[in-house]
Each structure stands twice: as structure tokens, then as C-alpha cells.
Amino acid sequence: MSAAQLTAARAARWRRGALWAVPFAFLALFFFYPLLTIFGTAGESLLQNGVGAAGWARLTRALGFTFWQAGLSTLLTLAVGLPAAAVFGRYTFPGKRLVGILSTLPFILPTVVVAAAFNALVGPRGWLNVGLMDLMGLKEPPIQLLNSLAAIVLVHVFYNATIVIRVVGSAWAQLDPRLEQAARVLGASPLRAWREVTFPLLRPALWAAVVLVFLFDFTSFGVVLLLGGPRYATLEVEIYIQAMQMLNIPLAGLLSLIQMGCTLAITALYTRLSRQQGDIPLTPRVHGEGLRPPRSRAARWFVFGVAAALLLLLAAPLGALGARSVTRLAGDREGRTSLESGLTLDYYRELFVNRREVYFYVPPAAALRNSLVYAAETVAISLTLGFLAAYAVNRKGGWGRVLNLALMLPLGTSAVTLGLGYLVAFNRPPLEIARLPFLIPAAHSLVALPFVVRTLQPALASIPVRLRQAAATLGASPWQVWKWVDLPIVGRAALVGAIFSFTISLGEFGATSFLARPEYPTLPVAIYRFLSQPGAYNYGQAMAMSTILMLVCALSIFLMEKLEA
Amino acid sequence: MLEVQAITKTYEGKPLLRGISLTVEAGETICLLGASGSGKSTLLRIIAGLEEAEGGQILWDGVDQAPIPVHQRGFGLMFQDYALFPHRTVAENVAFGLKMQGVSGPPAERRVDEALEKVHMSGFARRRVTDLSGGEQQRVALARALVPQPRLLMLDEPLGALDRGLREQLLEELRRVLAETAIPAIYVTHDQEEGFAIADRLVLLREGRVVQTGAPPEVYRYPADAEAARFLGLTNLLAGEVAALQPLTVRTSLGIFQAEADPRRAFALGQRVQVLLRPLHAQLSPGADAAGAGQLDGRVVDVLFRPEGFRVTLDCAGQRLQFLLTQPVKAGEAVSLSLPLGGVLCL
Numbered sequence: 001m002s003a004a005q006l007t008a009a010r011a012a013r014w015r016r017g018a019l020w021a022v023p024f025a026f027l028a029l030f031f032f033y034p035l036l037t038i039f040g041t042a043g044e045s046l047l048q049n050g051v052g053a054a055g056w057a058r059l060t061r062a063l064g065f066t067f068w069q070a071g072l073s074t075l076l077t078l079a080v081g082l083p084a085a086a087v088f089g090r091y092t093f094p095g096k097r098l099v100g101i102l103s104t105l106p107f108i109l110p111t112v113v114v115a116a117a118f119n120a121l122v123g124p125r126g127w128l129n130v131g132l133m134d135l136m137g138l139k140e141p142p143i144q145l146l147n148s149l150a151a152i153v154l155v156h157v158f159y160n161a162t163i164v165i166r167v168v169g170s171a172w173a174q175l176d177p178r179l180e181q182a183a184r185v186l187g188a189s190p191l192r193a194w195r196e197v198t199f200p201l202l203r204p205a206l207w208a209a210v211v212l213v214f215l216f217d218f219t220s221f222g223v224v225l226l227l228g229g230p231r232y233a234t235l236e237v238e239i240y241i242q243a244m245q246m247l248n249i250p251l252a253g254l255l256s257l258i259q260m261g262c263t264l265a266i267t268a269l270y271t272r273l274s275r276q277q278g279d280i281p282l283t284p285r286v287h288g289e290g291l292r293p294p295r296s297r298a299a300r301w302f303v304f305g306v307a308a309a310l311l312l313l314l315a316a317p318l319g320a321l322g323a324r325s326v327t328r329l330a331g332d333r334e335g336r337t338s339l340e341s342g343l344t345l346d347y348y349r350e351l352f353v354n355r356r357e358v359y360f361y362v363p364p365a366a367a368l369r370n371s372l373v374y375a376a377e378t379v380a381i382s383l384t385l386g387f388l389a390a391y392a393v394n395r396k397g398g399w400g401r402v403l404n405l406a407l408m409l410p411l412g413t414s415a416v417t418l419g420l421g422y423l424v425a426f427n428r429p430p431l432e433i434a435r436l437p438f439l440i441p442a443a444h445s446l447v448a449l450p451f452v453v454r455t456l457q458p459a460l461a462s463i464p465v466r467l468r469q470a471a472a473t474l475g476a477s478p479w480q481v482w483k484w485v486d487l488p489i490v491g492r493a494a495l496v497g498a499i500f501s502f503t504i505s506l507g508e509f510g511a512t513s514f515l516a517r518p519e520y521p522t523l524p525v526a527i528y529r530f531l532s533q534p535g536a537y538n539y540g541q542a543m544a545m546s547t548i549l550m551l552v553c554a555l556s557i558f559l560m561e562k563l564e565a
Numbered sequence: 566m567l568e569v570q571a572i573t574k575t576y577e578g579k580p581l582l583r584g585i586s587l588t589v590e591a592g593e594t595i596c597l598l599g600a601s602g603s604g605k606s607t608l609l610r611i612i613a614g615l616e617e618a619e620g621g622q623i624l625w626d627g628v629d630q631a632p633i634p635v636h637q638r639g640f641g642l643m644f645q646d647y648a649l650f651p652h653r654t655v656a657e658n659v660a661f662g663l664k665m666q667g668v669s670g671p672p673a674e675r676r677v678d679e680a681l682e683k684v685h686m687s688g689f690a691r692r693r694v695t696d697l698s699g700g701e702q703q704r705v706a707l708a709r710a711l712v713p714q715p716r717l718l719m720l721d722e723p724l725g726a727l728d729r730g731l732r733e734q735l736l737e738e739l740r741r742v743l744a745e746t747a748i749p750a751i752y753v754t755h756d757q758e759e760g761f762a763i764a765d766r767l768v769l770l771r772e773g774r775v776v777q778t779g780a781p782p783e784v785y786r787y788p789a790d791a792e793a794a795r796f797l798g799l800t801n802l803l804a805g806e807v808a809a810l811q812p813l814t815v816r817t818s819l820g821i822f823q824a825e826a827d828p829r830r831a832f833a834l835g836q837r838v839q840v841l842l843r844p845l846h847a848q849l850s851p852g853a854d855a856a857g858a859g860q861l862d863g864r865v866v867d868v869l870f871r872p873e874g875f876r877v878t879l880d881c882a883g884q885r886l887q888f889l890l891t892q893p894v895k896a897g898e899a900v901s902l903s904l905p906l907g908g909v910l911c912l
Contacts, residue, residue: 176648178644178646178648179648179650179651181615181635181642181644181648182642182644182648182649182650183650183661183665184615184635184636185613185615185635185636185640185641185642186636186641186661186662186665186709186710186713187636187637187639187662187665187666187713188636188661188665189634189636190634190636192636192665193636196661196664197650200652201651201652295617
């Protein structure tokens with residue numbers, strides 16, 4: 001080999017190495033190092049001092065409540081989700097597309113927005129309470145739903161019914177309707193046909209949905225913190241309280257460990273179940289063949305009822321939020337007895353005014369600006385790393401596989417644990433969190449990265465090698481090949497990834513609540529602050545900010561659907 | 566036994582079945598023959614009770630079946646792509662109907678074994694249905710439909726998804742099994758060869774109507790109209806008019822032919838008709854010596870060798886006609902064929 005060839009070969013090796021080395025370095029620094037630091041700190045301190053009786057009490061209470069609320073939420077989610085899955089999996093009906101799109105919203109709506117939305121619907125200043133007080137001349141809000149288990153469960157149902165609809169409903173839609181008909185012709189009554197054929201074939205999807213819903217309920221943070229009030233603490237909330245309020249980092253670390261153990265166990269169960277689902281062979285057939293309009297009277301009522309209920313569950317809180325952000329209710333001032341409502345844009349105008357001379361008060365407009373900056377940084381980081389990682393994963397080497405697995409780990413780790421890890425790992429001399437403004441986009445990128453890679457990787461894999469080779473024989477350098485071949489082909493996927501990480505970053509609350517400096521809040525952190533302060537204007541501004549965030553998310557979903565179609 | 570009376574059904578606003586009536590007698594196999602979209606499968610589903618007719622009645626031994634739900638009708642239906650239960654083994658699939666009847670244990674096992682033996686699938690009882698080939702799935706589906714001993718067996722394009730060689734073999738087996746069990750059957754297909762092979766009686770469907778009913782030889786001999794003829798694979802059709810009645814003679818652009826016709830039909834002098842030239846009956850004639858009627862001149866466009874003879878495409882004054890000849894001819898050659906009386910049919 002000539003010297004020039006050697007140099008070229010070395011350069012190529014370096015380029016290949018960079019593909020996986022850069023994402024790996026990122027994961028090592030911003031994922032593994034913080035987690036290991038938590039374990040180290042927690043372990044060291046616990047070995048020396050133990051947990052203490054008070055600590056144990058809090059721990060067992062949090063663990064017990066986490067399981068209890070997750071189990072209860074899962075059951076109720078099934079109760080709502082299964083009929084809806086049946087309706088979506090078996091019938092066509094007018095408005096199905098609308099309800100379908102609406103049901104994708106919870107996937108991406110930030111917890112603070114949903115908490116604010118339910119607050120606008122059933123909170124003490126919400127539509128229902130103000131309306132009832134006006135109607136019945138009450139002095140106090142009659143519905144005390146906030147700060148209760150009911151609120152937590154209700155919002156969990158709002159979030160996760162969609163998962164049941166997606167997972168079970170699509171399995172149902174893919175089920176050949178002739179299987180059930182074959183059973184009927186062979187002498188099975190409708191109930192028997194369901195029991196012998198339909199249900200066994202849906203069971204794997206059903207279990208997968210149950211475990212997934214349970215996992216999400218188990219790791220719920222923002223919803224419980226914002227709607228559960230001080231009496232209810234899940235593991236995640238307890239981690240937050242211990243770390244941020246009690247300053248008991250070792251206990252928070254221990255809770256994180258337990259949380260991760262549970263999450264890993266549930267995820268492992270899910271992986272096993274979804275692999276089983278792959279085993280059930282379904283007759284290959286045209287998608288949607290089994291869908292038909294409801295024929296009988298009973299079926300029509302069922303479809304109508306379920307669709308209407310779903311629409312109400314999904315649209316009512318979001319509609320209440322939007323409407324509340326532009327409505328001044330008499331209850332917002334003093335005498336809460338008569339409902340004098342009027343449209344107003346005051347809450348939006350107020351976002352840009354720094355009214356109070358409080359040291360830490362930041363006008364919401366500034367929070368919005370912070371959020372946008374962090375989101376832009378997140379897009380840049382996650383797309384760069386996402387491209388590198390997607391190429392590395394597509395190569396058949398061993399490192400690609402390892403990276404692929406490592407990339408999925410942050411999915412199973414709660415944002416709260418991540419936030420705690422950063423706090424513990426980076427907030428000590430010589431580093432100080434106040435000087436590290438890139439921690440928030442780093443955390444957001446870590447959350448978004450698995451999705452970005454999952455979007456880019458199949459698109460990149462679909463490019464035939466011959467295209468790149470053809471471009472190279474025509475004289476294109478590797479960089480030019482990427483620019484003129486790869487990028488145009490995966491452009492849409494990259495855009496979807498960008499919108500996704502942007503939206504994730506805008507709404508992220510778990511990790512940010514640990515990392516946001518008081519004078520640099522993000523939008524969700526600001527909403528949390530405004531919601532937890534008294535006063536009609538604070539409430540109104542929280543509504544306005546949440547509405548803005550909700551609209552941005554809705555726009556993102558719309559764009560992503562357009563791009564993927 | 567089964568009596569289908571004036572069944573009507575629309576699909577997405579368009580009429581699909583426009584008053585279908587037919588009967589199936591004890592032990593008889595009828596074949597519903599029609600192009601795809603002619604409503605054959607829908608008719609089966611209506612008889613089975615999986616769909617409701619908008620008009621008409623399904624009677625069994627004179628009893629209206631409308632109020633009887635699917636699972637109590639006792640009609641077997643073999644689905645187009647079999648609809649075997651993927652989560653059950655071969656034996657469990659076949660036993661399903663018995664299980665629904667409350668038959669289990671050794672008696673059920675014995676009947677399942679018998680049924681599998683009948684379709685040559687004895688060794689497959691414990692296999693998963695998803696591991697089976699198309700032909701094997703077809704046999705299991707047949708066994709599953711037969712085991713509960715239905716009053717009526719309906720087969721919806723049972724050979725549609727299989728390749729040619731396998732189809733012929735399975736068609737033979739189906740014939741044998743249907744004859745052995747003596748269960749009255751309705752066989753739905755779009756393939757006239759299948760229909761000829763399996764049916765005691767053919768029912769020709771077109772655009773939601775019954776066009777013709779009869780035993781296969783009868784239907785093949787006297788198709789109801791030009792389109793029916795075309796559907797049965799008889800494509801040499803000419804426009805013509807009746808030139809004489811005794812004997813029946815037709816005048817076409819290609820000459821004057823003496824023709825036969827369905828004896829049940831009457832013709833008038835000068836009536837416009839369609840004339841069918843049967844591909845099998847034509848013979849090369851050495852010259853124009855045959856007696857007047859039945860002479861056809863043309864130029865050979867194409868010759869295709871088939872095991873049963875030479876399929877010759879002729880250009881006769883701009884019209885393409887196909888005949889099956891016993892002797893080879895050359896492309897481009899001018900030939901004249903003689904058509905005996907049985908080779909020309911007036912429709």
C-alpha cells in the first residue's frame with residue numbers, strides 16, 4: 001500500500017469509529033456517569049448511616065402507593081380503553097379520523113399541560129365548579145377533585161387509554177374477521193366465538209398493553225406532583241421531594257435505585273410479552289378488511305356511545321383549557337357567586353409584563369424564550385447524535401449492536417432519576433450546575449435520542465448501497481455523497497425527528513424540574529410555579545402558557561402526520 | 566331441501582344480488598359460477614346467516630331460516646382462504662365444530678381422525694396450521710367443515726389460492742369426498758373447468774342474476790346467451806340473422822351456416838342472433854367441395870401447440886376466431902374450414 005492509501009484507510013477507519021464513539025461518549029457522560037454517581041453516593045451514605053426509620057416509612061409508603069395507584073389506573077384505563085379498542089378495531093364510523101387524531105394528542109402533550117387542562121375543567125377555578133357555584137349559589141367549589149387519588153387516576157386514564165386503543169385496537173383490526181365467522185358457522189354462539197377465537201388471539205396484545213400502561217402509570221411524575229397534592233407521593237415524586245425539599249440525596253438515590261429495578265423488571269416483562277405476540281401468526285390480509293359500519297341498532301349505540309365518551313374524555317379538558325385561557329370569570333375576582341364571564345386576552349398580554357418586583361420572578365415570556373432556546377439546542381444535539389448513531393446501528397459490527405441496546409436504556413430510565421443524577425454528578429465543585437446551562441438540553445436530547453434513532457435508522461437502511469456507490473464513482477466525496485444522496489432521501493424522517501425532539505424538549509418537566517435554575521425557568525416549570533400560587537392572574541397566565549404549549553404540540557402532531565403520510 | 570327465493574342485496578348503494586332463486590336437492594352438488602364481483606360469495610354468506618338479505622327468503626325443508634342465528638343453522642362454510650384458527654393445532658381446528666356440539670373425548674378424537682384420514686392428513690394432527698402449505702390448509706379446512714356433519718356444505722372458491730397442478734389433484738379429492746359424504750353442497754367458483762368437474766348442476770350468475778341453470782353438458786351445449794358462452798370459454802361469436810327456419814340457417818358476414826339451437830327456443834325469420842362457432846368441431850377441408858353451408862375461409866395468424874391439438878387463430882375478414890385442429894398449419898397460410906351441423910350454434 002502506498003502512503004496515500006494508508007492515510008486514506010486510516011481516515012476511513014476514524015470516520016467509522018466516530019460514528020459510534022461520539023454517541024457512546026455522550027451516553028457515558030450524560031447517562032451512565034450520573035447514574036453511577038447516584039448509586040455511589042446513595043450506597044456510600046447508606047452504608048455509613050443506614051436509611052433510618054423515618055426513611056423506611058417514607059420509602060415503603062411511596063412504594064406501596066406507587067403500585068396501588070398504578071394498578072388502579074391500569075384497571076380503569078382498561079375499562080375505558082377496551083371498549084374503545086373494540087370500536088376502533090372493528091367499526092368504521094363518521095368522525096373516526098377526528099377521534100383518532102385527537103387520541104394521538106396525549107402521546108405528546110406535556111404533563112403540566114394536561115394537569116392544567118384538568119384544573120381548568122374540574123379545579124376550584126375550573127368551568128364545572130364555577131358553573132355549579134353560579135347555578136346553585138354556592139360559596140365554595142362543590143367538586144373537590146384536585147389533590148385526590150381520583151384526579152391522578154382520571155388523568156392517567158386520559159393519557160393511557162390511547163395506548164390500549166393503539167395496541168389492542170390495531171391487533172383487533174388486523175384480526176381476520178373470517179376467523180370469528182368460521183367459529184360461528186361451526187356452531188359457536190357469539191359469546192363462545194369471542195371466548196374461543198377472538199380473545200385468545202387478542203390476548204398477547206392485551207397483556208402487552210396492560211404492562212405498558214402499568215409502566216407509564218408506575219413512572220408518572222408530573223401528573224402526581226401537580227394533581228395529587230402533598231398527600232400523595234409516588235416513588236418519583238418522593239425522589240423529587242427528598243432531593244429538592246428535604247435535601248436527603250442518599251434517600252433519593254435509594255428510591256431511584258428501587259424505581260429503576262422495578263422499571264427494568266416491568267420492561268423485561270413487556271419485551272417478553274411483545275415477543276410472544278410476534279409468535280401468534282395472523283393470516284396476512286389487506287388492512288382494514290374487517291372494519292365495517294355498525295349494522296344492528298345495539299352496535300350503533302355502542303359505537304356512538306363509546307366514541308362520544310372518548311371524545312368527551314379527550315376534548316373536554318383540552319377545550320376547557322383553551323377556553324379558560326381567554327375567559328375572565330367573575331370568580332376570578334372577589335364575590336364568587338355570580339358568573340359574569342367575558343372574553344379577554346389579558347392573560348396573554350400579562351405574559352409579557354414583569355409586574356412584581358420579586359427577585360426570582362421571571363416574566364413568562366422569558367420562560368418561553370428559554371424553552372425555545374433549549375428546544376433548538378436539543379434538536380441540534382439529538383439530530384447530530386441521531387445520525388451518527390443511526391449509521392453505526394445500521395453497520396453490522398458488534399459495536400453497532402451494543403450502541404443500539406445502550407440507546408434504549410434511557411427509555412427505561414425515568415426523567416426524574418436522570419435529573420437527580422445530573423444534580424448529584426455535576427453540582428459539586430469544581431463543577432456547578434449554575435454554570436452548566438447545557439445540562440437541560442443534554443437531558444432532553446437523551447430522552448429524545450432513542451426516538452430520533454428509531455426514525456432515522458430505517459430510513460437510512462432503506463437507501464440502497466448502490467446509490468452511494470454510483471455517486472462515489474461519479475466523483476462524489478463521502479461528505480458530498482451524504483449531502484446529495486442520503487440527506488434528500490431521509491430528509492422527511494430527519495424533519496420528523498427534529499419536530500419530535502423539539503416538542504419533547506418544550507414539554508419536558510421531570511428532569512427539568514431538577515435542573516432549571518430559578519432565574520431561568522422553562523415554560524413547564526413556569527406553569528408549575530404559576531399553578532401552585534394563589535391569585536386569579538397567576539391562574540390565568542398558567543392557562544395561557546399551557547394553551548400555547550398545547551397548540552405547539554398539536555401543530556407538531558399535525559406536521560408529523562403530514563410528513564409521515 | 567335448500568330453497569333460495571328471490572334474494573336481493575345492495576352493496577354500497579349498488580345492487581349486488583337482484584332476486585336470486587335456486588334450490589339444492591339432497592346429495593346434490595351445485596356450482597355457482599360467475600365472474601368476480603358477481604355476488605357469489607355474498608350469497609353464500611347470506612345463506613350461512615353471516616349477512617342479512619334485504620329481500621327474499623332462505624328456506625330449509627320449507628322452514629324460513631331468517632330467525633335462526635348462524636351457529637344454529639347447521640350449515641358448513643369453507644372460507645376462501647380457509648380461516649383456520651392460527652392459535653390451534655390441526656386436530657383442534659378439526660375438532661372445533663364437535664366441541665361446539667359438546668362432543669369431546671374419545672368419540673370426538675375418533676371422528677377427527679376419520680376426517681383427517683379422509684383428506685389424507687392423518688399424520689398432521691398435532692401440527693400448527695401455520696406451518697402447513699396451501700394445499701394442506703385446504704384439506705384441513707375441508708375436514709373441519711365436514712366433521713360436524715353439516716346439513717349443507719358451502720365452499721367459497723376452495724381452490725382459488727392454489728397452483729394449477731395442485732388444483733386438479735384436490736378437485737379430484739373434493740369430488741370423491743363430496744360423493745362419499747352425500748352432503749348437499751354449494752360450490753362457488755369463477756373457473757368453469759372446476760364447475761364442469763364438480764357440479765351436478767351449474768348455476769350461472771351474472772350481475773346479481775341467475776342467467777342459466779342446468780347440468781354441465783347441457784349448459785355447455787346450449788349457453789343462454791353470447792355472454793354466457795364467452796364466460797364458458799366459447800369465444801367465436803358472430804353477429805347474424807336467421808335466413809331460414811327448416812332447417813335453421815343463419816347468415817353472417819363470413820357466410821351462411823346451417824346451425825342448431827336450443828330446442829326450447831323459437832326463432833323468427835330475419836331475427837338478429839348471435840352465432841357461436843365451436844372450436845372443437847371444425848376440420849380442415851381440402852377445397853370448396855363441401856356442400857354449401859359450413860364453409861369458413863381465413864388466414865392463419867397464430868398456431869399454438871397444445872397436448873389436445875393445435876390451437877389456430879384465424880383472421881376471417883378482420884375477425885379473430887380460434888379453433889382446435891388435429892393437423893398443423895402454418896402461420897400466414899390461407900385455409901378453409903368446414904363446420905358440421907353440431908359446430909354452429911344459434912343463440
